[in-house]
Amino acid sequence: MATKVADAVTSLVNARTASQENKARRQHSLIFRLYYWLFPLHTERLEASAESALETAKADGQRVASDWIKATALHYLNQNGSDRHRRAEQLSEISKLQQHIGLTADLLQLSQSAMQHLTNAAYDCDLAWAAELVDLFNKNKTISLDSRIKNSIAAASVRSANASVRAFLEALQNHRSATMEAEPGDALELAVDIAFDPGIDVLSWINMPTVQEAAVECRRIAARLALSHDRFERLTKDSHTRLGHATEVLRKIELPYLAAAAEHVPTLIKSALPTRI
Incomplete structure (x- = not known):
C-alpha cells in the first residue's frame, strides 16, 4: 500500500x-x-x-x-501472559456491564411506560367517579350515559395499565434471572431484589369495588414504580461510570502494543493510532 x-x-x-x-x-x-x-x-x-x-x-x-x-x-x-490475562478480565467486565446497561435501559423504559399508563388510568377513574356522583343526584339519561361511557373508558385504562405493569414485572424477573446467572450476588441483582418488597398486586378491575378505589390503587402502584425507576436510573449511571473506567483500563493495557506495532508502518500511510485493538 x-x-x-x-x-x-x-x-x-x-x-x-x-x-x-x-x-x-x-x-x-x-x-x-x-x-x-x-x-x-x-x-x-x-x-x-x-x-x-x-x-x-x-x-x-x-x-x-x-x-x-x-x-x-x-x-x-x-x-505477554500477564497482560493477556488482564485484557481478558477487562473484556469480560466490559461485556457484563454492557449487558447490564442494556437490561436496565429496557427496565427504565418499561417502568416509565407503566407509570404513565397508571397515571392516565387514575385520571380516567377520577373522571368516572365524578360522573357517578353527578349521576347519583340526577336522573337525566344523558348524564347516566356519560357516566357509563366514562366508566367504560376507566375500565379500559385500568386494563391497559395492568398490561403495562405486567410487562414491567416480567422484564424485572428476566433481569433478575439474567443478572444472577451472570454474576451472583452482584450489586445489580441486589438492586433488582429490593425493587419490590413484598411486590406489587397487579391491578384487577373486577376486584375494585369502586372507581375511586381503582384510582387510589393506580396511584399507589405508580408510587412504588417511581421508587424502582429512581433506583434503576442510579444503577444505570453507576454502570456507565464503571464501563468508562473499565474501557480506560483496557485502553492502557493495549496502548503500548499498538504504539509498538505502529512504529513499523511506513510514513506515507501512517494515521492516528487506533484507540483499541
Missing part, C-alpha cells in the same frame, strides 16, 4: 508540474487567460484527477495499516 501511495504522489507531482509549465508558457496571452478562467485545461484536469487518486490511495493505505497495527498489537500482547 505504501508503494501505491508513493506512485500516486509521483503522478500528482508530474501532473502539477505539467499544469504549471503550461500556464507559464501561455500567461502572456490575454485570450488564453480568459479561456483558462472559463474552461479548465487538460493538464489541470489531470492534476485534479491525480489529487483524487492520491487521497483514495492514502485512505486505503491508512485503513489497511490500521487493521495491521491492531492484528500485530494483539500478537505482541498475547505473548
